[in-house]
Amino acid sequence: MSSNRTELWKAAVFGIVSVLLYFVLFEFEGEILDVSIRGRWLSIVPVSIAFAFSLVHGAFTANFWRALGIRGNKNGGH
């Protein structure tokens, strides 16, 4: 039960941070797009955004399914 609660908390925290990231992306979409399409060394901008979203949103989605009780079978898959 307490492990479930921890996962629920983790899902909630990462979920909120993920929503914040998406909010910032679309609130400032003009500015962010303008910088990211300048290309050359500024190509680091879209690549870094993709990495940041994968870390935060990836952690959220993992905890989301776990909090719903959907987990991998420890004895299967290899």
Place this chain on the structure above:
Amino acid sequence: MEELAVSFIEIGLAEGVFLFVVGFVGGLVSGFIGSGGAFVLTPAMMSLGVPGIVAVASNMCHKFPKALVGAVKRARYGQVDLKLGLVLGVSAEAGVLYGAHIQESIKRSFGDAGSNLYVSVAFVLVLGVVGGYVLRDAWRIYRSGRMDAVEKAGRLARWVQSVRIPGTMVYFKSLDAKISVLFTIPLGFATGMLAATIAVGGFIGVPGIIYVLGAPSIMATATELVIAFVMGLGGTIKFAWSGLVDIRLAMIILAGSLFGIQLGAIGTTYVKPFTIKVVMGVIMVVVLISRAIIIPVYMAQLGMLRPLDESVSAVLSKASFAIMAIALAFGASIILYALWHGRRAHLSQHEMLEEPVAAD
């Protein structure tokens, strides 16, 4: 750069929800068979008015973080051979660059129709041979009734593992054997070339790792995610360097696909290798049909056939896209069913084992 700026579309709620759902289904399939979601994402974005090159670039930019998350998840289940993924990824990167170069040359010489015909013929040939082989193997396993049996390396893989070339031998844990890295170079290169041509290198990469190198299906599909990460990161840097990535599109698709890839990865722990082969083979053959029916349209555009009536071309194009979407939806349905069924069986087994303890 200014003329490119006007090519970036407005994204409303409807477009966002559509891309999220397509991303989810694509992620689900990728998490399960290592690749396969990308082929429908580029046309889906183009159907919203996104220019082709921006759609390809944005697809690539969602692909590498998705593959990263999927690879990390499946590594937790002990399914990833990181060394093999990185070794294949390096030659795949070279294949991507060469494949993109061929694409550009064909486009320059024969225009859009020539490029589309090349892509469709590549789809039909590769998916016909490889998809047919995977399905035949799945059918053979089904007929033998040994769907639960442990996979063994086939004749070709046993030969590859028996060849000793001094100075090139490397041990890979997924094969539990040493093989010459020289065998990985053409395989990685072909995977990269296919990725640059039809956006899904895994249709060669995964069967290649299973049938040529001799890895189990589950480890092959997981290791393909490492290759997809290496190729996707290299491809994204290449496109972003030219300012072609629409980061908003890429991140919306990523939002859906990360939900899907986690679920697809979980699904692999509840199924037998046989199910993975069935899903992969069915998707490959249905996609083949979708590309085959559009070939006459491109041939007519190039003057190789009599011009087709405009309504016939439109029907064939729509049918092609619909069949492609059906292939993905069909694959996703099998995965969700396998996950639900496997999980139910696992839970009931778990309950049966716990019952005597509870009775005590």
